Amino acid sequence: MNTVKYNTLSANPETEACELKNHIGETIRLHGAVYKIRRMSGFAFVLIRMRDAIVQSVYSEKFASFPLNLLAEEACVRLTAQVVAEERSRTGYELRLMEAQVLSAPCEELPIVINQKKVNTSLENLLDYRPVTLRNEKERAIFRIQAAICTAFREFLNREHFTEIHSPKIAAIGAEGGANIFKLPYFEKEAYLAQSPQFYKQMMVGVFERVYEIAPVFRAEKHDTSRHLNEYTSVDFEMGYIESFEEIMATENRMLRYCIDFLREHCSDLLTLLGCTLPQIEEIPQIPFASAKEWIANSCKRKITDMLDFEPEEERLLCELVKKETGSELVFVTHYPSAKRPFYAMDNPQNPEETLSFDLLFRGLEITTGGQRIHSYKEQIEKLHARGMHEELFESYLMLHKYGVAPHGGLGLGLERFTAQLLGFENVRSATLFPRDIHRLIP
């Protein structure tokens, strides 16, 4: 049969930016986008945005077989170049352009200057023109770091015997309840977008003991603040056979240390580019919610207006106090009031007004919510009833408790918030590829 043919399994033979220094004295081929052309007298510097770095090349009629005006900013090109040893260069070599093939060229000048150190525009513009502004060196560095954070989290969780799951995002009922839930028609029924993988990761504790998921979650919150998104990426894990809810915090503590070490090892150039100082994470201190409230009130001479939750300003102040006291930029706040936690949270047997739960604050912002869950069927039914909720709605979820599950708990960490706090951004949108908020659905 002649019609079947085979594919040649070849890898791309072109040189990566990080390999250039190994080719001094050679003629190589590379590809990338023209990032910036700096015309000097008699020659030009041409900055190439390669996959892994912005690389400077030199154009001169002496070496090049093509006119400089062949190259436009944001044109995608294949280049032949000589890598010549050059002591005066920071890299130890100079890249001399010899041949160029233009693969595509922009039709219009860019609406925003993207090839300066920083894109100088409003956040609104930055987000409106995402397909273009992300091409800026610093902008794209943010999301390469975010990818590394995910890789680090997964590596850590796999090593600690967590199994990755994929839970559905369209559901018959929301885990977190309340009004902050997106509804949609689902054939003849009404459905909801998952506010968290809560029910599913708990069900899976009965199967794998330890599970995790890094996936989108949806919150129809009408808040229009610098820290809220209506869709974000949640890093969720859940673990069984815990002896206390502190094991969950200990696991997160190790996960974050692992992540910071990973970034230090793999992303130092990107972190330097963004001027980011990684936090020192040793053992993260913890403080009960009620004590924290009191501490802030006393130290900062503030009146407590909400005994059940923090105001954003209080989270900032607490982080300042903790940093001054312990040096840590992270703090676990524990034992949140039962009234403010969902129906599946386990109450403290010593004080049923509070839960065996925690938030993790990082540089002034909550990035994680977690805690131990109720595993006893009787206890869960009682708590549902006490809240006036209908157990019939939770029938499949409650199979978990009815047919036996080990003591367990877990957490959810907001990937974009963590990235934003790590990089010192004012607004979580700066660490979100294509943010969704009450006003923004495009791009």
Next chain:
Amino acid sequence: MNTVKYNTLSANPETEACELKNHIGETIRLHGAVYKIRRMSGFAFVLIRMRDAIVQSVYSEKFASFPLNLLAEEACVRLTAQVVAEERSRTGYELRLMEAQVLSAPCEELPIVINQKKVNTSLENLLDYRPVTLRNEKERAIFRIQAAICTAFREFLNREHFTEIHSPKIAAIGAEGGANIFKLPYFEKEAYLAQSPQFYKQMMVGVFERVYEIAPVFRAEKHDTSRHLNEYTSVDFEMGYIESFEEIMATENRMLRYCIDFLREHCSDLLTLLGCTLPQIEEIPQIPFASAKEWIANSCKRKITDMLDFEPEEERLLCELVKKETGSELVFVTHYPSAKRPFYAMDNPQNPEETLSFDLLFRGLEITTGGQRIHSYKEQIEKLHARGMHEELFESYLMLHKYGVAPHGGLGLGLERFTAQLLGFENVRSATLFPRDIHRLIP
């Protein structure tokens, strides 16, 4: 300040199933769920469902400090046991139970027997009782393999310099168009659930050259078949600077080989348990759509009724023919008709009736759709107009083309379909943790 305290960073000190053989002659602690109790005369075998395997232990009043009826099936327990060398055992040791602590016990008998080799019930029941049926040894093995598949894909893509992205699932417009799209009210606007990350991954080619995402996608298809889901996990990648669309196929070919090797190395026990034979993947053969149509018609004496697409039966027959001819269980079908491919697909310059696209068929089912995309602004606008589409709707997507992007293409692979075909299942739902279909929204 006395209220701040520190968390002890300890790992779980209990023994894992895979480590038991290293503790012969020792007394160890372990935890798990009682999977099955087999009463013999004067003693009992107690199977423990541990995180990583089902382990057999022996209960006898001679060793144990507790009565056997303390243990109920599906109770979660902590156990102290002696690991005693035993030549007659397949494992080389016997696990003698000494002490038991019951952490939780089921309130009711299970609605379905799950501790036989296989759960003997209908697929409907299997899915209705997912929180319970997944506890079966074989059922959970499926999803541990699925987790390994994802790990392998990510490892491969990271090594090949792809960057992971997180694109929004709520969007202002669908990439694939058509009626198969879920709508939802989004504050004052109307929004859609992403049918694929198509637009976003293409935009990100302009930023990172190579990107991937493993995330849920949503299709409001009314099909009620064994191969359709309304929500599934899509493994998407997109790569720039390609010289032909065959590079995309070559990359998928390498990715699948990497995955199969990874499974062979890390999941051999699970694959044996499920009776799965991994496919031999060398160079996957390829055949143009039109030739494949003709081949099937001629070889199987079938009339061609749809010149633009395959019928499911034709996909099955083609795979049989290819396997007989080449030995391969996979085949790339290339050059699908333009009329059946989306507006962003690049037409074949030699024949604009067909596209530079492909599907990958595996054991009779399409598991991947991919191809080269239009990168020229002019060409893309023309194709939009030719289809009567309005470019205003695609303004931010078209920034990609307008401001320059390299020749590029990519693919989407259905994770559940791939898992199902790999494991030889008739129905894709068998390889879906919590399937969503036209009838099913629970659990």
